[in-house]
Amino acid sequence: MTSRLKHNTKWLMAPQNFAGGIALVSIAAMALWLTRDLDPGTLSAMGSGMLPRILAWAVGLCGVALFVSAFLKSGERLERGNLQGPLLIILAIFAFSATIRPLTIGPVTTPGLGLIVAVPLSIIIGGMASAEARIHELVVLSLGLTPCCMFVFCDMLNLPIPVFPQAAIEIFPDGWSAKSILRISALVMIAAAVAIFYTGRQPGLADRGESE
Amino acid sequence: METFLSNLSLGFSVALGLQNLGLAFLGCLVGTLIGVLPGVGPVATIAMLLPITFNLDPTGSLIMLAGIYYGAQYGGSTTAILVNIPGEATSVVTAIDGHEMAKKGRAGAALAVAALGSFFAGSVATLVIAALGAPLTRVALMFGATEYFSLMIMGLVLAVVLAGGSVLKAVAMILVGILLSTVGTDLETGDERMTFGLIFLSDGIDFAVLAMAIFGVAEIMRNLAQPESRDVVRKPIGRLLPNREELRQSWAPVLRGTLMGSILGILPGNGAVLAPFASYAMEKKLAQDPSRFGKGAIEGVAGPESANNAGAQTSFIPLLTLGIPGNAVMALMVGAMTIQGIIPGPQVMTGNPSLFWGMIASMWVGNLMLLVINLPMVGLWVRLLKVPYRLMFPAILAFCCIGIYSINSLPTDVMFIGLFGLVGYLLIKCGFEPAPLLLGFVLGKLMEENMRRALILSRGSLSTFITEPISAGLLIVSAVLLVAAIIPNVRKGRDEMFVE
Numbered sequence: 225m226t227s228r229l230k231h232n233t234k235w236l237m238a239p240q241n242f243a244g245g246i247a248l249v250s251i252a253a254m255a256l257w258l259t260r261d262l263d264p265g266t267l268s269a270m271g272s273g274m275l276p277r278i279l280a281w282a283v284g285l286c287g288v289a290l291f292v293s294a295f296l297k298s299g300e301r302l303e304r305g306n307l308q309g310p311l312l313i314i315l316a317i318f319a320f321s322a323t324i325r326p327l328t329i330g331p332v333t334t335p336g337l338g339l340i341v342a343v344p345l346s347i348i349i350g351g352m353a354s355a356e357a358r359i360h361e362l363v364v365l366s367l368g369l370t371p372c373c374m375f376v377f378c379d380m381l382n383l384p385i386p387v388f389p390q391a392a393i394e395i396f397p398d399g400w401s402a403k404s405i406l407r408i409s410a411l412v413m414i415a416a417a418v419a420i421f422y423t424g425r426q427p428g429l430a431d432r433g434e435s436e
Numbered sequence: 437m438e439t440f441l442s443n444l445s446l447g448f449s450v451a452l453g454l455q456n457l458g459l460a461f462l463g464c465l466v467g468t469l470i471g472v473l474p475g476v477g478p479v480a481t482i483a484m485l486l487p488i489t490f491n492l493d494p495t496g497s498l499i500m501l502a503g504i505y506y507g508a509q510y511g512g513s514t515t516a517i518l519v520n521i522p523g524e525a526t527s528v529v530t531a532i533d534g535h536e537m538a539k540k541g542r543a544g545a546a547l548a549v550a551a552l553g554s555f556f557a558g559s560v561a562t563l564v565i566a567a568l569g570a571p572l573t574r575v576a577l578m579f580g581a582t583e584y585f586s587l588m589i590m591g592l593v594l595a596v597v598l599a600g601g602s603v604l605k606a607v608a609m610i611l612v613g614i615l616l617s618t619v620g621t622d623l624e625t626g627d628e629r630m631t632f633g634l635i636f637l638s639d640g641i642d643f644a645v646l647a648m649a650i651f652g653v654a655e656i657m658r659n660l661a662q663p664e665s666r667d668v669v670r671k672p673i674g675r676l677l678p679n680r681e682e683l684r685q686s687w688a689p690v691l692r693g694t695l696m697g698s699i700l701g702i703l704p705g706n707g708a709v710l711a712p713f714a715s716y717a718m719e720k721k722l723a724q725d726p727s728r729f730g731k732g733a734i735e736g737v738a739g740p741e742s743a744n745n746a747g748a749q750t751s752f753i754p755l756l757t758l759g760i761p762g763n764a765v766m767a768l769m770v771g772a773m774t775i776q777g778i779i780p781g782p783q784v785m786t787g788n789p790s791l792f793w794g795m796i797a798s799m800w801v802g803n804l805m806l807l808v809i810n811l812p813m814v815g816l817w818v819r820l821l822k823v824p825y826r827l828m829f830p831a832i833l834a835f836c837c838i839g840i841y842s843i844n845s846l847p848t849d850v851m852f853i854g855l856f857g858l859v860g861y862l863l864i865k866c867g868f869e870p871a872p873l874l875l876g877f878v879l880g881k882l883m884e885e886n887m888r889r890a891l892i893l894s895r896g897s898l899s900t901f902i903t904e905p906i907s908a909g910l911l912i913v914s915a916v917l918l919v920a921a922i923i924p925n926v927r928k929g930r931d932e933m934f935v936e
Contacts, residue, residue, distance in 0.1 A: 240865075240866055240867045241866075241867070243865075243866045244605065244608075244863075244866035244867055244868060247862065247863065247866055248608055248612070251612060251615075255615055255630060258629075258630040258632070259629065259630060262627055262629060263625070263627070266896060267891055267896035267897070267898065268891060268892065268895050268896025268897075269892070269896070270887075270888050270891060271625060271627075272622035272624070272625045272627035272629055273627075273629075275614075275618055275884050275887070276615060276618045276629055276630065279611055279614055279615040279618070280615060282611050283608060283611045283612055283615060286604060286607060286608035286611065287608070289604060290604060290605070290608070293604075299867075300867060302865070302866075303661075303865065306661075309657060309660040309661065310657040310660075310857075310858055310861055313653065313656060313657055313660075313833065313854070313857070314854040314855075314857070314858055316830075316833060317653070317833070317837060317850060317851065317853060317854035317857075318851060318854060320834075320837040320841075320850055321837070321841070321847035321848070321849075321850035321851045322847065324837075324841055324847055324850070325845075325847060327847045327848075339838070342837070343834050343837075343838070346830075346833060346834050346837055347830040347831070347833070347834050348830075350829070350830045350833045350834075351826070351827075351829075351830040353660055353829075354660060354825070354826040354829070356824075356826045357826055358826075361826075361827060362830065365827055365830060365831065366830075369831055369834060373834065373835075373838060376488075377488075377838055377842065381488055381491060382491065383487070383490075383491075383842040384842075384845060385838065385841060385842055385845075
């Protein structure tokens with residue numbers, strides 16, 4: 225393996241441009257394939273396919289030029305990065321979009337759990353992407369940040385974002401207004417964040433704080 | 437002159453209204469708050485805060501966004517001086533001497549000179565915009581589809597020429613950006629283009645989604661891949677007011693920087709990004725003892741910071757008069773204006789003068805506020821700088837998700853920032869810069885529309901772009917610039933300038 229890598233670096237002078245060229249050519253190929261049925265029209269009456277196809281060819285050309293230059297001119301190496309971080313970030317984003325409100329993909333419908341679940345979920349999953357992640361810190365962060373988001377976006381700015389799980393809304397008594405429920409639960413979360421933050425400082429109690 | 441004054445007084449009557457004053461204040465404050473976080477540049481800040489301006493009236497929302505922009509810029513300079521992590525290209529220069537000053541316990545003076553210089557530059561730039569706004573708008577009204585198309589070509593060419601790095605890669609990114617802008621239903625024929633048959637793609641890719649994906653999510657992925665080294669200044673901040681000696685050394689660089697920034701910012705490519713580099717090089721040449729530079733010379737902060745701020749502000753000129761965004765931030769402003777139902781261009785000034793002049797006047801107000809709120813709050817910013825990235829990025833991620841969801845209430849939009857973010861990250865890994873992509877994306881729709889219109893008028897003859905005199909002139913300028921950028925000698929000089 226190592227000998228092959230060494231061999232590679234001899235004729236492949238700019239691995240970054242090599243990869244970049246391939247990326248551009250594949251973008252171009254995908255665009256050309258997707259626009260295969262569109263009518264290019266004529267110059268005096270341009271159809272919907274003309275510009276995308278011209279652009280795709282131009283992108284492909286840039287890709288080929290970059291690809292060729294990788295063998296002629298020395299350039300930057302391709303840095304090795306692990307994919308775990310980016311994948312966890314994407315997972316966090318998907319978790320947010322699947323839980324914020326009911327979402328139907330094919331036969332599956334996700335339950336709408338609202339901001340109060342989606343934000344902590346995305347913070348904890350996303351937070352794990354860092355090599356120095358500590359679950360305890362992330363729990364405190366999510367419990368502290370979620371109520372702030374609820375106050376700013378749902379209470380002050382009145383943006384139409386579901387806050388609570390749909391099932392939970394029916395549990396609350398009729399007389400309560402939505403805003404007061406929001407404020408009370410936000411305050412409870414902040415109190416929980418403070419409590420976990422302080423219990424977490426004592427080593428013996430940290431585990432209990434996490435498991436809750 | 438009289439109309440100039442009456443326009444400005446109209447502007448100030450709008451900008452000094454209680455609500456707009458409050459919005460400008462809030463914008464500056466929140467902008468600085470987010471912009472000061474290391475690794476978060478102005479583009480990401482604006483993209484993240486875009487949703488909170490949606491519920492405002494158009495004038496208020498633009499005033500607030502402009503405030504966020506200045507705040508983020510200033511926050512970026514603070515980070516550059518105190519932590520040596522420039523949030524974007526334009527504060528790279530500030531970090532060189534500013535951080536050295538901070539290491540010597542003169543952070544207070546560096547921050548104060550940066551703020552005072554920026555305020556002066558901002559005031560001058562406001563006057564420049566007010567003076568040039570009306571005549572340039574008249575020029576713009578003479579432009580037809582042909583001229584617009586050529587102008588946009590020139591803007592994109594300038595963006596390529598002025599950016600650092602490979603010309604080929606920048607061109608490729610612009611082309612990919614334009615290609616992405618063609619996704620969705622074609623307005624003239626009603627054909628679905630590259631939508632994979634998905635309903636939520638038939639409206640095209642949302643601008644905010646793309647911006648947040650490549651400047652928010654991809655940026656997080658890039659930062660996570662690098663081990664964090666943060667060099668927060670441990671020395672005391674020092675006096676916050678520069679002494680007489682420091683003021684004497686700074687006033688001339690501030691003047692020169694302002695002049696340079698104002699001129700470069702007007703260019704319809706990303707001219708503003710060049711201003712701090714040019715100013716730094718100039719101060720170094722003019723200095724009696726150039727060896728002080730890089731070791732904490734106050735001129736190296738005063739000049740580039742003024743140039744930076746002046747350029748940031750005059751780059752509104754191409755947007756407000758011609759409707760053409762010069763850089764990624766202006767592209768975001770186009771997005772914000774479109775969401776508010778305003779089509780940027782010369783008709784804004786004639787059709788909606790209170791919005792146009794109100795926004796210009798609020799630029800000055802915003803600069804004043806930055807001066808008033810930033811210096812006393814330095815202590816708070818320093819504490820924010822100590823928040824570790826492992827806690828910062830999950831919060832940024834959550835804000836991005838909420839922000840995108842609140843635009844259209846579509847969970848699929850949120851998924852897209854993940855997908856585009858990954859694509860953006862892979863492109864960054866291959867050495868591509870994301871900013872040209874965004875610029876191409878914003879100009880793409882306008883370009884296609886104008887190209888079609890021009891070709892219909894000329895009955896399908898491409899020669900119309902060369903036979904119309906204005907259009908021909910613009911294209912010749914672009915061709916000369918592009919060739920110049922590829923010629924090895926010029927290119928070497930350009931790269932050296934960015935390295936310095």
